[in-house]
Amino acid sequence: xxxxxxxxxxxxxxxxxxxxxxxxxxxxxxxxxxxxxxxxxxxxxxxxxxxxxxxxxxxxxxxxxxxxxxxxxxxxxxxxxxxxxxxxxxxxxxxxxxxxxxxxxxxxxxxxxxxxxxxxxxxxxxxxxxxxxxxxxxxxxxxxxxxxxxxxxxxxxxxxxxxxx
Amino acid sequence: xxxxxxxxxxxxxxxxxxxxxxxxxxxxxxxxxxxxxxxxxxxxxxxxxxxxxxxxxxxxxxxxxxxxxxxxxxxxxxxxxxxxxxxxxxxxxxxxxxxxxxxxxxxxxxxxxxxxxxxxxxxxxxxxxxxxxxxxxxxxxxxxxxxxxxxxxxxxxxxxxxxxxxxxxxxxxxxxxxxxxxxxxxxxxxxxxxxxxxxxxxxxxxxxxxxxxxxxxxxxxxxxxxxxxxxxxxxxxxxxxxxxxxxxxxxxxxxxxxxxxxxxxxxxxxxxxxxxxxxxxxxxxxxxxxxxxxxxxxxxxxxxxxxxxxxxxxxxxxxxxxxxxxxxxxxxxxxxxxxxxxxxxxxxxxxxxxxxxxxxxxxxxxxxxxxxxxxxxxxxxxxxxxxxxxxxxxxxxxxxxxxxxxxxxxxxxxxxx
Numbered sequence: 001x002x003x004x005x006x007x008x009x010x011x012x013x014x015x016x017x018x019x020x021x022x023x024x025x026x027x028x029x030x031x032x033x034x035x036x037x038x039x040x041x042x043x044x045x046x047x048x049x050x051x052x053x054x055x056x057x058x059x060x061x062x063x064x065x066x067x068x069x070x071x072x073x074x075x076x077x078x079x080x081x082x083x084x085x086x087x088x089x090x091x092x093x094x095x096x097x098x099x100x101x102x103x104x105x106x107x108x109x110x111x112x113x114x115x116x117x118x119x120x121x122x123x124x125x126x127x128x129x130x131x132x133x134x135x136x137x138x139x140x141x142x143x144x145x146x147x148x149x150x151x152x153x154x155x156x157x158x159x160x161x162x163x164x165x
Numbered sequence: 166x167x168x169x170x171x172x173x174x175x176x177x178x179x180x181x182x183x184x185x186x187x188x189x190x191x192x193x194x195x196x197x198x199x200x201x202x203x204x205x206x207x208x209x210x211x212x213x214x215x216x217x218x219x220x221x222x223x224x225x226x227x228x229x230x231x232x233x234x235x236x237x238x239x240x241x242x243x244x245x246x247x248x249x250x251x252x253x254x255x256x257x258x259x260x261x262x263x264x265x266x267x268x269x270x271x272x273x274x275x276x277x278x279x280x281x282x283x284x285x286x287x288x289x290x291x292x293x294x295x296x297x298x299x300x301x302x303x304x305x306x307x308x309x310x311x312x313x314x315x316x317x318x319x320x321x322x323x324x325x326x327x328x329x330x331x332x333x334x335x336x337x338x339x340x341x342x343x344x345x346x347x348x349x350x351x352x353x354x355x356x357x358x359x360x361x362x363x364x365x366x367x368x369x370x371x372x373x374x375x376x377x378x379x380x381x382x383x384x385x386x387x388x389x390x391x392x393x394x395x396x397x398x399x400x401x402x403x404x405x406x407x408x409x410x411x412x413x414x415x416x417x418x419x420x421x422x423x424x425x426x427x428x429x430x431x432x433x434x435x436x437x438x439x440x441x442x443x444x445x446x447x448x449x450x451x452x453x454x455x456x457x458x459x460x461x462x463x464x465x466x467x468x469x470x471x472x473x474x475x476x477x478x479x480x481x482x483x484x485x486x487x488x489x490x491x492x493x494x495x496x497x498x499x500x501x502x503x504x505x506x507x508x509x510x511x512x513x514x515x516x517x518x519x520x521x522x523x524x525x526x527x528x529x530x531x532x533x534x535x536x537x538x539x540x541x542x543x544x545x546x547x548x549x550x551x552x553x554x555x556x557x558x559x560x561x562x563x564x565x566x567x568x569x570x571x572x573x574x575x576x577x578x579x580x581x582x
Binding site: 089095165 | 190202205208213230231239283286303305307308318354355386527545547549
């Protein structure tokens with residue numbers, strides 16, 4: 001899986017209420033509708049700034065707070081190809097993999113707003129093309145790689161008739 | 166090698182001796198989801214090609230986040246839940262029954278040593294009765310509903326030794342706010358936490374739930390406590406099955422141990438907009454308050470309502486302030502009625518609303534206006550959490566919330582004792 005796009009930067013502790021507010025997520029399963037409100041409380045115009053394939057790049061504890069799977073789904077449906085952060089909250093991290101949204105732990109201080117990034121999920125490598133830097137990546141547990149490669153947990157579960165570790 | 170509570174419970178459920186960082190597929194004893202997460206779980210269940218749930222008695226849906234429904238879109242999702250629950254003959258708690266994290270233990274669905282997953286981040290609440298319980302998303306929940314199994318990474322454990330009893334006017338909410346302030350919002354990410362010691366032993370089960378409930382606010386996967394005679398009595402009143410309890414071994418391996426002496430702890434307040442932004446009440450005293458909320462899975466239990474009523478029977482809510490009270494369950498609501506607490510609340514000027522999560526999650530029942538300050542007994546104060554990005558949320562104990570709505574400004578509850 002090879003991903004390319006530019007970086008949109010956010011700070012530490014971006015919680016799931018900021019990713020998609022409770023006032024929207026309880027009333028619909030239309031993820032394209034929810035996608036329009038992604039990160040709205042942090043940047044009201046965020047959705048209109050996204051070009052297909054872009055990355056969200058953040059600090060520590062991305063996705064803290066609630067267990068809402070609408071958070072990774074809204075990001076994915078907003079045409080974001082992946083989230084890069086120094087660290088992730090536990091439930092968001094699982095939900096992202098389960099819904100097929102690539103999430104990568106790395107030193108995001110080496111990425112600035114607008115930098116062009118190339119991410120090779122198979123090799124576990126991030127290249128900051130703007131700064132001509134290669135970033136190290138914390139590898140995923142094996143079960144998560146299996147789930148991501150199958151396109152998310154629903155497909156993985158159907159294919160394997162359960163989990164495959 | 167010795168094991169922590171988390172390692173023991175996960176070992177028991179995967180029939181293998183496992184330790185921190187092992188990956189396991191474990192059998193779950195109960196699966197829960199609520200109206201914000203169930204619709205996506207039903208979608209995922211169908212995408213997985215599943216026809217039946219693993220055991221209808223071990224699955225429950227709770228309609229609590231928007232209950233009763235404030236919007237047609239929500240109503241349609243509630244109907245989707247009811248239809249699925251009826252088709253599969255699983256437990257459903259409809260509007261008015263209460264908040265999921267009160268209902269699952271209160272209705273006797275779980276006992277100590279169980280492994281439970283719930284599609285709600287505050288599922289970690291049941292650690293207070295010696296249950297390893299953790300929040301998951303909708304797709305994990307669907308997999309667990311279908312197979313009765315889920316994969317886990319066994320978490321390392323942080324042991325928090327809590328010594329000395331809390332003084333009058335200081336509650337378990339103050340204790341957990343203080344700990345979160347010390348450890349920070351991601352201080353226990355991916356970890357289990359064991360809360361052990363004299364301070365915990367002295368607390369009621371109601372008060373213990375408040376602590377385990379907020380373990381996730383420092384990133385924890387579970388917030389575990391020992392099962393003592395109070396736990397055994399509380400559980401036995403609700404579930405007639407025999408159960409075992411789980412203690413850590415003396416030589417268990419902890420990632421770290423922290424010691425706190427709580428004898429001098431003051432009432433605590435988490436300031437906007439993060440839960441770890443914690444100060445003692447005197448640092449924010451006199452901040453103007455427009456609305457108070459008492460309820461939620463953190464502090465909507467009978468003990469909390471009694472604390473509020475004790476103040477409100479002598480002191481009404483300030484004319485410049487509103488107070489919203491949501492008992493955490495129907496049973497608590499009935500008990501509060503029988504004790505005259507509800508009459509006290511209404512006479513004091515509070516608005517008592519249907520048991521549920523509404524005000525805490527911004528779906529309905531008390532969305533603040535621009536620029537307003539809210540003091541709440543809930544567990545999150547993120548910007549926009551209560552439905553308005555331009556409002557400020559302070560978190561505190563039910564006692565501090567009550568004292569503050571009586572005076573119209575943040576107030577040390579000990580002034581009313």
